[in-house]
Amino acid sequence: MNTVLLMLSLIATAQGLRCMTCENARSHEDCDSQGVMRECLENELSCAIEERKVNYGPGRLIFKHCKQPLACNNNYIQNDRPAWWPIQCNDKFPNSVCRCCCFEDECNIGHERCFGKAAISCGNQEDVRGGITTCSDGNRFRSKCDFQCQAPAQIYPPDSSSSVCLEDGSWSKPAPCCANPCPALAVVDLVIILDSSSSVGEAGWQTLLSFTRSLLSLYTLGNNSVEVAVVRYNAEVDTDNIIPLDNGFNRDELFAAISSLPYDGSGTRTGNAINFTREFILENGHGHREFAHDLVVVLTDGRSQDDVAVPARLLRERGVMTYAIGIRPDQAPDNFDIRNDLLNIAGSEDHFFVVEDGFSRLNADFAEEITREICSDPCGLTPHL
Incomplete structure (x- = not known):
């Protein structure tokens, strides 16, 4: 008799699985607050969630119910996914559905308990600068963000047109930028600082001017692309023959103005010329454009007689990209070394060049080499937006 009573008690108290049920809820919170907790049937041994998106709209519809395990397994089979991933998603256009048991x-x-990895989220994906970012599911796990640029800008790096939110909460790739083709369509206020000290010599000076024209010939010059200023210096800055950013020259006129820059003087106060560039050339009111990036290129054949580190650092603190080209004279003594000055000017090993063979190497090929380095990160040469 006791055995019969025990069996009856077990039958009376046994309960089925309890699952939340709702249909067409706008969020999990709405479903859980307005839905019904239901005791499932004997063959319904799992709780299920369906998240549906219609026409790739920003919202989703939530369905929750009891479900047979066999139906859950069929979902797994029908929808490809990594073996470790518990979610079954079907991302067909224009509608999509993700299910979990x-x-x-x-x-x-x-x-969280059902979807598991669906609770993972990545940091908000940055909008691609100068373009459009479209994400399939915000910053949630498995969301894919696609980046597009408006012509003529192009995605850079080229293999960064999309990024996916990963299991570890990171994006598979950082947001790219929309970069104009460089050098052709770079948007830059470019200042070239030329050393005309006595060690350069008349022949070397003419080579410097020829090299400057070769360098500039690689860029598109104009109000919406590259504007150019040229500063000549020795012990002092030649303020009588400055070519400012707002010079108003077309290409031929600019090249003629460069060719007519005089050579004379002694002394090499490169730091003074850099300070002048920061305080005058790159100040608003002298042709400096807020939307353009700033690039300063210094060409010198000697060690500076004043400090270059602080003036160059102050430039870079304003966001100016700095490059330095040092020409080692043909007859320079063995202990002649301007690398330290060049590094202080450029701020990076990648941003300075030493010409070991004197002025003869300052040619069109070398101008292209310099330009390839300058354009190695075209994101730094796109307009400020």
């Missing part, structure tokens, strides 16, 4: 009481309340 779990097997404990009330495990489909919220979404």
Whole structure:
């Protein structure tokens, strides 16, 4: 008799799996607050969640219910996914659905316990500068963000047109930029600082001017692309023959003005010329454009007689990209070394060049080499937006 009573008691108290049920809820919170907790049938041994998106709209519809494990397994088979991933998603256009099954009481309340990795989110994906960012599911796990640029700008790096939110909460690739083709369509206020000290000599000076024209010939010059200023210096800055950014010259007129720059003087106060560039050439009111990036290129054949580190650092603190080209004279003594000055000017090993063979190497090929380095990160030469 006791055995019969015990069996009857077990039958009376046994309960089925308990799952939240709702249809067409606008969020998990709405579903859980307005839905009904239901005891499932004997063959419904799992709780399920469906998240549906219609026409790739920003919202989703939430469905929760009891489900047979066999139906859950069929979902797994029908929708490809990594073996470790518990979610079954079908991202067909224009509608999509993601499903998940779990097997404990009330495990489909919220979404974390059922979806597991669906609770993972990455940091907000940055909008691509100068373009459009479109994400399939915000910053949630498995969301894919696609980046597009408006012509003529192009995605850079070229293999960064999309990024996916990964299991570890990071994006598979950082947001790219929309970069104009460089050098052709770079948007830059370019200042060239030329050393005309006595060690350069008349022949060397003419080579410097020829090299400057070769360098500039690689860029598109104009109000919406590259504007050019040229500063000549020795012990002092030649303020009588400055070519400012707002010179108003077309290409031929600019090249003629460069060719007519005089050569004379002694002394090499490069720091003074850099300070002049920061305080005058790159100040608003002298042709400096707020939307353009700033690039300063210094050409010198000797060690500076004043400090260059602080003036160059002050330039870079304003966001100016600095490059330095040092010409080692043909007859320079063995202990002649301007690398330290060049590094202080450029701020990086990648931003300075030493010409070991004197002025003869300052030719069109070398201008292209310099330009390839300057354009190695075209994101730094796109307009400020």
